[in-house]
Amino acid sequence: MSLTDHADNSPAISGLSDTQAMLIDRYWRAANYVSVGQIYLLDNPLLREPLTHEHVKPRLLGHWGTTPGLNFIYAHLNRIILARDTDLLYVCGPGHGGPGMVANTWLEGTYSEIYPAISDDEEGMRRLFRQFSFPGGIPSHAAPETPGSIHEGGELGYALVHAYGAAFDNPELVVACVIGDGEAETGPLAASWHSNKFLDPVHDGAVLPILHLNGYKIAGPTILGRSDDTVLRQLLEGYGHEPFFVEGSDPMDMHRQMAATLDRVFDRIAEIQHAARAGEAPGTIRWPMIVLRSPKGWTGPKDVDGKRVEGFWRAHQVPIAEARENAAHRRLLEEWMRSYRPEELFDAAGRLLPELRALAPAGDKRMGSTPYANGGRLRRALRRPDWRDHAVAVPSPGGAIGEATRQLGKYLADVLRLNADARNFRIMGPDETASNRLDAVFEVTDRAWMQRTEPYDEHLARGGRVMEVLSEHLCQGWLEGYLLTGRHGLFNCYEAFVHIVDSMFNQHAKWLKVSRGLDWRRPIASFNYLLTSHVWRQDHNGFSHQDPGFIDLVVNKKADVVRVYLPPDANCLLRVADHCLGTHDRINVIVAGKQPAPQWLTADEAETHCAAGVGIWDWAGTDRDGRELDVVMACAGDVPTLETLAAVDLLRQHIPELKIRVVNVVDLMTLQPRSEHPHGLSDNDFDSLFTRNKPIVFAFHGYPYLIHRLTYRRANHANLHVRGFKEEGTTTTPFDMVVRNGLDRFHLAMDVIDRVPGLAGTTAHAKQAFRDRLIEHKQYITTHGEDMPGIREWSWPYRAPSDAGD
CATH class of the missing domain: 3.40.50.920 (Rossmann fold)
Known part of the structure; x- marks a missing residue:
């Protein structure tokens, strides 16, 4: 089969045996049980006695609606890892599915290894439940505290772009990215579908988007959830994907569908990569993806107080809202939790039964323990040239004219040369690398490009290290995913338009702040911004291009995370950029001009001046x-x-x-x-x-x-x-x-x-x-x-x- 052939993506009949399907279903039930317990319970984690007022949390926080679907996917991806020895990273787009991510990493054993106080028994389960969305505990999202996560998702829109950033230059990795209905309506996510045009099957890993449609967001239906399969298929094929559909609500039927579909999808990924790595001209690649339709709040209460819950927006957050004070609600909660039959899942000590534990991978193959989700474990020092090799000769202050960013481009070209074999450095920007005078990098590499090319095109190539797309969201998100999985990079942008990613900057800064307080999260390379074509040299483009306010936003963040540099000339820019590329767990913002300007300091003077600041x-x-x-x-x-x-x-x-x-x-x-x-x-x-x-x-x-x-x-x-x-x-x-x-x-x-x-x-x-x-x-x-x-x-x-x- 060639890379461009279409596999049959009609509903598949799985070879999954009844025994295998029952085991996966029990594992899924265990994850659902632990997820519900986190939202509701302070004590009595295994329901050894009837639920009482004191067992239920006074404030019920968290989100149930997306969680059973996330658990379903996690359980089936575990089977893929065991069957194929695959390196898998799970990116949880519905960040409100935090209960599921925590539940699964606890069931597989990763959580207790990282947090020994949350042991893998009944007492550990009690503590796991108590800490969730509780003062002194953990957030309800898949936050930095959550093993296996590179993506919080509290703010929607960034899951898929992070997934692609993680896959670039990680040829053995498959990133399974779950995208919820609500997130699919955001602008950044809509642009992220185009990331597949930049994925090189030779040098990069693969991304498996899983569009999880349960039909509703917080209080109403979703656009794609209400789209029929024909329209949805046309949309996703238009984005360049080959969609596979898994749909229904009967658990055993869904397990068989999902297992068969995942097998076909992973076969397809392997075919694409094998052909490309064997030298076959790839043409236009249609990467597979999955559309999973399941009820909102699947397996939860059907109705509460006569109002529909499962399969409706009322399942989004806390389906049973008054379980502490309302005895009828409390009985309903207990019936719900007992419907998962915990006695079939956990032994007398509260540990997951051995036959279920065996369904999870071991060691770093576990999705909660994969080093790709703790990128500092994979980070290698970036090889950097001596920046003085590109310094401007300054015979006296103002005695030379130079273009600061042009000199930086020459330095960055050397960075690319020195790290060519490692493939751990990329430059991202919205079609402005040459405009920003960094074009010396094209003497070393090209723009990454997987679409067709014309004979007159310049600097487009598969395997290019410069990534340009007219979406600041994608540039920011790609680099975040790239850094979070252990690599290095630079984002260059016109100063006025970096505001487009203000919110993404905020989220990454928050991630770094929390991560720095977690001993088990290893330091990652800093996020480096070069803001140029700045306010004072956008006279020709007018008012729309004149805004220096991004640095105001940056300075709002915690001091141990952010740095802002304003080098006055080329030599200071070189010295500052070299320093920033060698730092970790920071966000460095460098503002520098690209136009010819007087040069003030020699290289030695710039070294002294910049060291002092x-x-x-x-x-x-x-x-x-x-x-x-x-x-x-x-x-x-x-x-x-x-x-x-x-x-x-x-x-x-x-x-x-x-x-x-x-x-x-x-x-x-x-x-x-x-x-x-x-x-x-x-x-x-x-x-x-x-x-x-x-x-x-x-x-x-x-x-x-x-x-x-x-x-x-x-x-x-x-x-x-x-x-x-x-x-x-x-x-x-x-x-x-x-x-x-x-x-x-x-x-x-x-x-x-x-x-x-x-x-x-x-x-x-x-x-x-x-x-x-x-x-x-x-x-x-x-x-x-x-x-x-x-x-x-x-x-x-x-x-x-x-x-x-x-």
Whole structure:
């Protein structure tokens, strides 16, 4: 069979024997029993006595509706692992199915190995039940605390993209990804179906999407749940899949259907991979997937208080809502739990019976114990070149012009070369790798592409290490899945549009925060953002492309997780990027420009400056003779640095006696107190840079309020004046962008005059000259369509003190 042939995907008759089907059904019942117990019970886990008020939790939390389907899938995937010795990762899209993920990892033994207090007996079961959605316990989702999970799913939309990220460069892995009805309605999930066009059967693993349709979300029907099979088949085939359907409610019939379908699906995956790895030209691959239709709240109560529950939205959360106080509800709960016949599942000590325990794999083949779900176990150090090999030669400050991200592209090309055999580094981006001046990477690799190609296409290839798709959601999700399973990467994006993944960033940051507190979760490589084509150089694209606010969102997160870097030039960018690629369990955000710009620091100076994160640029200031300082001019970001230095030049020309200190900030987190962030400066160090009583004029890349947030506890905060983006944008010239927002050199110089005591009355001529230049600027750009020559051609006119007399 060729890779493009279609297997018969009509309903299959399984060779599963009655004995095998009964054993799987008992295992499934055990998982359902343990799932229900987690939602409801504080005590009496094996129902040794009738349920009483005290046995039931006072607050009933959790979600039942999706859980029996998740348990059903888990039990059948266990059979596949045992039969085929497969490495399987289970991605649970319905995160509210947390009870099922916890139940299954407890039944297979993984949970008790990781959490010995939750033993594999009756007492362990009692503790397992008590901790669920209980103060001091565990969340109701498949959270970081859940073995086998790389995906919480509390926020829907990301399961399938995470699954593909996990499969890339893991050729022996199959990722079974369960997608619920509700998640199937989200935008990110809709785009994620296209991920199959990027999956290389030679070098990558496989993803098995399982679209689990139970018909309802929280309070109503779902779109795909109400779609008939013909329409659904056409949709999924249009996405490039070969769908197999498993449908019904009779348990024994469903077990036979599912076993037969999984066998056919795994045969199909093996055929595709074998043919591709044997060198057969794959053409268009139609990867198999499963549509599982089962009732919402399957095996739960049919009706409660005369209202339909099973097969309806009322089964979504807690089907029996008053089991603690309402005796009739409590009897109904007990009948429900006893319907699973726990005496056929657990021995007298509360342990899963041996014949059922034998249905789960052993060791790392268990889905709860697979190292792919604890990626730090697989992580290998990324080989990195010496970043100085790509440094720009800077004979004096401002004495060279360079494109920062172009130099970074050369560095990243070397990273790709050094890790070519390991295949553990990828670059993700929404069709902007070349636009962001990283195109040197295409000397080493191509864009990953599994669709047809034309003779005139460029840099498209199976096995490419650069992944481009016009969906920031996919780029973010692919890289998350890739990192969570032990690899390394970089996400480059236009600054304004990274906001599309704000919520995904939030979820990953939360995952890292919790994971860092779990000893058994090994560190994973950091998520590295490169934000370029930034606010101050999107003059030609207009207001829609002008937004630096992502860093505000980032700074909201826990200090031990996030870092924000604003390198002022190419050498600082190289040094910062090299550092970030070597870190783990972090989210690093680097904001850097791609346009030609003056270069300020040599490689050695960049090393020293970036290691500190903040520092005085002695060569730029005029406070070196020991006389009392008049003003601190601080800057963070490449364009703010340029404008600050140009403002210093103006002040040196017009007020030569003024004592100015220039402080450049690379690591934004140094501005926070050390008590708030591990990179923060101590109060003494902060005061030594910024003084305790002198005016500070701070030119910032983003929204000014962020600097005030970071520094409000500092002694000199009252003297701090910040200029940055104030939501003034349009299609204009580069310099007009900074003028519109008051971040230009003339406004900064006037700020100094206004804030240094005694200057306002003696420097009216200088202030008038600066205002006149702003008027000239406006007239010039509206006539000529570009900035004045004096702006475009300005360069730093002074030599560093060490150069004097050369």
